[in-house]
Amino acid sequence: MNYNLLKAQREFLEIPHEYSLDVAVYQGGFGSGKTFAGSLLGILLCMKFPGIRGLVGAQTYTLVRDTTLQTYFEHLENLNFQDGKDYDWSSSLQKLTFKNGSEILFRHFDEPNKLKSLNLGFVEIEEMSDIPFSTFKMLLGRMRQSVKKSWKNFTYRIFGHTNPEYQRGWVYKTFVEDYKPNYRLISAPTTENIYLPDGFCDELKKLYDEEYYRIFVLAQNGEYDKGLIIKDFTHENVQEIKYQQDMDLHITCDFNVDPMAWILAHRTEDKVFFFDELVIENTTTAKACDEFCSRYPSHKGKIIINGDASGDNRSCTSEFTNYVIIKKKLERFGYEDVEVRIKAFNPPIKNRIMAFNSKVRSADGEVRLFVDKKCDKLLYNIYNLRYKEGSSRIDLPSYHQIKQAKELKFMGHPMDAASYLVEFYWPISI
Numbered sequence: 001m002n003y004n005l006l007k008a009q010r011e012f013l014e015i016p017h018e019y020s021l022d023v024a025v026y027q028g029g030f031g032s033g034k035t036f037a038g039s040l041l042g043i044l045l046c047m048k049f050p051g052i053r054g055l056v057g058a059q060t061y062t063l064v065r066d067t068t069l070q071t072y073f074e075h076l077e078n079l080n081f082q083d084g085k086d087y088d089w090s091s092s093l094q095k096l097t098f099k100n101g102s103e104i105l106f107r108h109f110d111e112p113n114k115l116k117s118l119n120l121g122f123v124e125i126e127e128m129s130d131i132p133f134s135t136f137k138m139l140l141g142r143m144r145q146s147v148k149k150s151w152k153n154f155t156y157r158i159f160g161h162t163n164p165e166y167q168r169g170w171v172y173k174t175f176v177e178d179y180k181p182n183y184r185l186i187s188a189p190t191t192e193n194i195y196l197p198d199g200f201c202d203e204l205k206k207l208y209d210e211e212y213y214r215i216f217v218l219a220q221n222g223e224y225d226k227g228l229i230i231k232d233f234t235h236e237n238v239q240e241i242k243y244q245q246d247m248d249l250h251i252t253c254d255f256n257v258d259p260m261a262w263i264l265a266h267r268t269e270d271k272v273f274f275f276d277e278l279v280i281e282n283t284t285t286a287k288a289c290d291e292f293c294s295r296y297p298s299h300k301g302k303i304i305i306n307g308d309a310s311g312d313n314r315s316c317t318s319e320f321t322n323y324v325i326i327k328k329k330l331e332r333f334g335y336e337d338v339e340v341r342i343k344a345f346n347p348p349i350k351n352r353i354m355a356f357n358s359k360v361r362s363a364d365g366e367v368r369l370f371v372d373k374k375c376d377k378l379l380y381n382i383y384n385l386r387y388k389e390g391s392s393r394i395d396l397p398s399y400h401q402i403k404q405a406k407e408l409k410f411m412g413h414p415m416d417a418a419s420y421l422v423e424f425y426w427p428i429s430i
């Protein structure tokens with residue numbers, strides 16, 4: 001059977017560069033041919049590079065089994081490949097082995113540690129924006145199957161597919177913002193899949209509202225700035241900031257346990273420079289101090305601890321308050337000048353947001369708040385924290401949403417931490 005590929009599918013399959021690694025994402029609307037293209041590519045790689053080892057996965061195993069694996073079988077059938085002759089399927093190992101020695105493992109990414117020992121030639125990721133960035137990075141490190149002599153023009157490949165994201169997530173950041181020539185985003189509207197039944201897209205148009213249709217059918221990114229709590233944050237606010245060991249160093253803290261979020265800053269009379277962050281999962285105040293000390297062991301200037309006022313009286317695990325723990329730990333480590341400066345009580349959130357926004361860009365256009373790229377989670381908050389539609393309440397993820405998309409657990413606390421400091425020094429009274 002001959003296939004005629006859609007334009008986007010051809011672009012996805014062909015590599016336009018000579019780097020040793022190709023990373024491609026097919027960002028398409030519903031039914032735009034994503035799964036079709038991904039599984040075809042997996043099979044073609046197995047044919048072209050005998051002995052290659054591939055991994056196909058999604059965040060949940062159900063998604064792998066019910067869609068991706070099925071499409072592999074459909075392609076195999078269309079190619080007249082027979083189970084037991086041209087390939088073997090082992091359902092106990094969830095592995096497809098071809099007679100030329102190539103093999104594909106089908107896995108979920110829920111426990112990424114289990115995949116740490118693999119050496120792979122390619123990885124296919126179903127619904128890429130659903131997997132955490134940390135899993136993606138781990139998979140990048142698995143691309144190291146040794147290249148066989150017979151493989152001509154071999155390129156390691158990570159390829160995935162996804163719907164466009166509602167929010168500015170790591171896929172957008174990695175493929176659009178931080179442009180690299182071997183990272184490719186191929187955009188595929190559903191309307192361009194000529195193999196869908198007539199009138200399919202018209203039906204969707206009737207069903208969906210305009211924004212949903214634009215994102216999930218026309219494959220355009222969401223309006224990332226709509227409803228954001230931090231306005232007017234631009235590339236001018238993102239700067240490389242050099243840590244200065246003789247200057248005052250501020251640690252501004254939010255004491256949530258998972259994650260704990262401390263943002264580090266320098267400050268002048270009217271400007272603030274966030275140069276690093278400690279956003280640590282499942283930790284304690286004492287452990288976060290250890291991390292700080294290991295990163296900045298020879299700080300000479302003063303250390304000023306700012307942050308959540310309720311952190312001073314809420315500690316239930318120790319007779320010490322969080323601030324006393326930090327001060328004592330840092331002094332024991334050898335820092336000489338450590339001071340705690342917090343408010344007697346926390347201001348309303350909207351005051352903190354106003355104070356933060358006016359430093360981001362004041363009404364007269366001055367930029368006085370700068371963030372280094374190292375503050376990955378703070379930037380994630382700035383780009384994504386929104387108001388609930390039609391309200392002035394911040395839209396924080398629910399426990400259920402966090403379970404579905406782990407990145408969401410970093411939403412809220414880093415912004416809280418950073419804004420405590422800004423509001424402390426430059427309050428706005430309303």
Ligand SMILES: Nc1ncnc2c1ncn2[C@@H]1O[C@H](COP(=O)(O)OP(=O)(O)OP(=O)(O)O)[C@@H](O)[C@H]1O
Binds near residue numbers: 003009029030033
């Ligand atoms: N090049 C092609 N030739 C023939 N049929 C195709 C081709 N590309 C896609 N199709 C068909 O179009 C339909 C939608 O494709 P597919 O399931 O790959 O889309 P998808 O983007 O993964 O959809 P979803 O959003 O539901 O995951 C399927 O029936 C598939 O077989």
Ligand SMILES: [Mg+2]
Binds near residue numbers: 034035036067
């Ligand atoms: Mg699909």
